[in-house]
Amino acid sequence: MINVTKTFLPDQEKYLQYVREIWDRGYLTNNGPLLQELESQLKDYLNVDHLYFCGNGTIVLQIAIKALEITGDVITTPFSYCATSNAILWEKCTPIFVDIDRATFNIDPDLIEQSITPATTAILATHVYGNPCDVEKIEQIARKHNLKVIYDAAHAFGVKYNGKSLLSYGDISTCSFHATKVFHTIEGGALISNHPELDQKLSLLRAFGHRGDESYHFAGINGKNSEFHAAMGLCNLPHVGEIIAERKNIFDAYDALLDWNKLEKPFRSSEVEYNYAYYPVVFSSEQVMKKVMEALAEQEIIPRRYFYPSLNTLPFMPNQIPCPVSEDVSLRVLCLPLYVGLAQEDIERIAAIINKSLLSP
Numbered sequence: 001m002i003n004v005t006k007t008f009l010p011d012q013e014k015y016l017q018y019v020r021e022i023w024d025r026g027y028l029t030n031n032g033p034l035l036q037e038l039e040s041q042l043k044d045y046l047n048v049d050h051l052y053f054c055g056n057g058t059i060v061l062q063i064a065i066k067a068l069e070i071t072g073d074v075i076t077t078p079f080s081y082c083a084t085s086n087a088i089l090w091e092k093c094t095p096i097f098v099d100i101d102r103a104t105f106n107i108d109p110d111l112i113e114q115s116i117t118p119a120t121t122a123i124l125a126t127h128v129y130g131n132p133c134d135v136e137k138i139e140q141i142a143r144k145h146n147l148k149v150i151y152d153a154a155h156a157f158g159v160k161y162n163g164k165s166l167l168s169y170g171d172i173s174t175c176s177f178h179a180t181k182v183f184h185t186i187e188g189g190a191l192i193s194n195h196p197e198l199d200q201k202l203s204l205l206r207a208f209g210h211r212g213d214e215s216y217h218f219a220g221i222n223g224k225n226s227e228f229h230a231a232m233g234l235c236n237l238p239h240v241g242e243i244i245a246e247r248k249n250i251f252d253a254y255d256a257l258l259d260w261n262k263l264e265k266p267f268r269s270s271e272v273e274y275n276y277a278y279y280p281v282v283f284s285s286e287q288v289m290k291k292v293m294e295a296l297a298e299q300e301i302i303p304r305r306y307f308y309p310s311l312n313t314l315p316f317m318p319n320q321i322p323c324p325v326s327e328d329v330s331l332r333v334l335c336l337p338l339y340v341g342l343a344q345e346d347i348e349r350i351a352a353i354i355n356k357s358l359l360s361p
């Protein structure tokens, strides 16, 4: 079976060395030495100054909303994983969906201002597939209307824009290090802030608002992560360069093999140093997409409908705001298998099955 992704696993012996170290120390979690080492290495690798390793890529969205004291309405994208809008709801705010740009599949900056009301306090946008949002326009709008900006950068590990880390845009960026992402710690996530004055608050918010000296500051949450997860990160981080390079090769192979007369893909600016996180293709209709899915399933090849459905259509959303572009793209898009170890012959087979199903009426 070929899945949309397959988790990268580092050398087992190297991981076990870390595990033995943890055993010897008897210190398993709560800001331990491996976690601190991982945070330090991640700051170097990503070239950011303020980074907090946390439990997962969802709790960091919630902590970011809390840290920036966001209330009321939050402008967000309908084309993302449900964690993005669920975090807004969980923090008792209201997601206001703004449709996506037809070329990039990211929130359309030209539609943001018309959705701003006195209740709007923030923009939470996703760099979908690791493609940067229009960070300059979003910053301009946020300044003009005094809004906070959070980027859900769950897909954007290692991406650079205009030569600098994409994570350095906005007030806070959040990452996911889930086992399905480009860089993983089994479960995990990170808060990246561009405000030194938030340091205390972020480190307290992820640990109950409680410091070891028995001082209690405010109602924090448990957003911590363990030494075992940090150890996986320390094993994987040295491989990220090779992981991204191999993903690029697979990406280029699909680019060369697929029949682009009948397919589309999102646009990516040439200013981007990309991480090749996903390989989305958009078919001419949902019917064609389903036909391709069935043809692939017959050969036990399982792509994923990232992202479907468009989040604005989820039945539990408090307001049903139409987003025609996102609803249309989400019906027609599939992400193809893309992972380290995917064989060239399998890539050729996948492309051939897709091209063949596109030909028949």
Ligand SMILES: *Cc1c(COP(=O)(O)O)cnc(C)c1O
Pocket (backbone or CB within 6 Å): 056, 057, 058, 059, 080, 081, 083, 084, 126, 152, 154, 155, 176, 177, 178, 188, 189
């Ligand atoms: C994976 C993902 C998340 C959630 O991350 P977890 O670590 O699984 O909680 C959030 N947002 C987006 C866009 C994602 O793809």
